[in-house]
Amino acid sequence: MAAKKKRTPHVGNDSWVVIAADSAVDPQQPGGDPSLVTLRNPSTGAGSLYMLSSGDWRLFEVKAFEEDFHSWFVGQAVQRDGKLLFITPMDPLYLILPYLMKSGIEAQGKFQPADQVVMDEEFPACSRLLGCTRSLASLHHVTEEKEVGNLKFHRYSQEKTLSWLRKKVERTVAALKKRSISVGEGVKSTTYIRAKPEWDYSQEDYLRYAHGLISEYISEDLSKALYKHLELPEISSPKETEPSSKKRKLSDKSVEAEEDYTKFNSADFARKPPKKMTAAQKSLAKVDKTGMKPMSSFFSPKVKMEKK
Numbered sequence: 001m002a003a004k005k006k007r008t009p010h011v012g013n014d015s016w017v018v019i020a021a022d023s024a025v026d027p028q029q030p031g032g033d034p035s036l037v038t039l040r041n042p043s044t045g046a047g048s049l050y051m052l053s054s055g056d057w058r059l060f061e062v063k064a065f066e067e068d069f070h071s072w073f074v075g076q077a078v079q080r081d082g083k084l085l086f087i088t089p090m091d092p093l094y095l096i097l098p099y100l101m102k103s104g105i106e107a108q109g110k111f112q113p114a115d116q117v118v119m120d121e122e123f124p125a126c127s128r129l130l131g132c133t134r135s136l137a138s139l140h141h142v143t144e145e146k147e148v149g150n151l152k153f154h155r156y157s158q159e160k161t162l163s164w165l166r167k168k169v170e171r172t173v174a175a176l177k178k179r180s181i182s183v184g185e186g187v188k189s190t191t192y193i194r195a196k197p198e199w200d201y202s203q204e205d206y207l208r209y210a211h212g213l214i215s216e217y218i219s220e221d222l223s224k225a226l227y228k229h230l231e232l233p234e235i236s237s238p239k240e241t242e243p244s245s246k247k248r249k250l251s252d253k254s255v256e257a258e259e260d261y262t263k264f265n266s267a268d269f270a271r272k273p274p275k276k277m278t279a280a281q282k283s284l285a286k287v288d289k290t291g292m293k294p295m296s297s298f299f300s301p302k303v304k305m306e307k308k
Contacts, residue, residue: 016083016085017072017074017079017083017084017085018084018085018086018087019084019085019086019087020060020086020087020088021060021087021088021089023053023058023089024051024053024058024060024087024089032054032055033054034051034052034053034054034060035051035052036049036050036051036062037049037050037051037052037125037128038050038123038125039095039123039125039126039129040095040098040120040122040123040126042094042095042097042098042217042218042219043215043216043217043218043219043220045098045219047122047123048062049062050062050090050095051087052128052132055131056128056129056131056132057131057132057133058089058132058133059089059090059091059092059095059129059132060087060088060089060090061087061088061089061090062085062086062087063085063086063088064083064084064085064086065083065084065085065086066083066084070083090217091134091138092129092132092134092135092138093134093135093138093139093141093142094217094218095126095129096114096118096129096130096135096139097142097161097218097222098219099117099118099119099120099126100117100139100142100143100154100156101156101219101222103117103156104155104156107155109155110155111144111146111153111154111155112153112154112155113151113152113153113154114130114136114139114152114154115127115130117154118130136152139154140160141160141161141163141164142156142157142160142161142164143155143156143157143160144157144160158225161222162225162226162229165214165218165222165226165229166226166229166230168214169207169210169211169214169226169230170210172210172213172214173203173206173207173210176206176209176210177206183201183205183206183208183209204232204233207230207232208232211223211226211227211230211232214226
């Protein structure tokens with residue numbers, strides 16, 4: 001008697017297919033395993049998923065790429081969830097910045113210690129951001145500092161923040177040019193597309209595109225202030241009004257706290273070709289329909305006549 005074949009087991013929804021930097025999963029780092037935490041997204045203010053390395057030394061952004069009807073083969077098992085997670089290093093100062101800006105308004109310009117500023121009842125894990133190696137060492141880029149004894153106090157500075165963001169934009173521009181990334185209107189996908197050699201972009205094109213990328217990590221008001229600080233001209237054509245950040249969000253989004261992954265469908269931005277007409281439809285299109293009632297008129301509700 002032939003033995004029945006066993007069905008291939010399915011991997012549960014808690015199994016993910018991930019592309020991560022080596023630094024995110026370095027087993028030699030002390031402090032235990034990396035942990036996924038929900039933190040306030042600096043751009044939207046909503047909860048998004050991030051990852052802190054072992055010991056909270058580094059912060060990583062978690063984004064999802066998703067298309068319908070995809071699955072993975074993991075060893076001898078099938079992973080039904082075909083989404084792909086990207087875990088990339090991120091500057092924790094982006095997430096700390098909104099708390100500094102809020103404190104600057106509420107404290108009316110007073111200096112405060114960082115651990116009393118980076119607090120959030122809704123997202124208590126935000127305090128762990130101060131444990132990152134770059135956090136406390138980078139606060140001087142966006143704040144004025146005052147040292148009393150062994151303690152440091154900070155006060156948010158809009159001027160220093162815009163200068164810091166400008167450097168971020170300039171470094172992004174340099175990276176785009178080095179890798180020959182297309183930054184023009186021809187970019188239909190949010191994934192980077194290498195530009196053709198004959199394409200020639202101005203410095204303004206690169207600055208505008210880089211500004212859109214950086215704007216994904218800051219508030220809308222700060223994005224507008226940065227735009228003016230970069231001395232970019234006012235947008236004239238309707239096509240240019242859509243910043244590069246909105247285009248990129250079609251392909252990779254921060255993983256929202258309410259969902260396991262963000263939703264993505266390449267059909268959202270791919271143009272669908274017009275449907276071909278059948279032979280019967282072509283013949284019907286040639287018929288003279290003058291005086292003919294539409295089919296829907298035979299199914300319309302009857303109107304009741306009032307007696308006079």
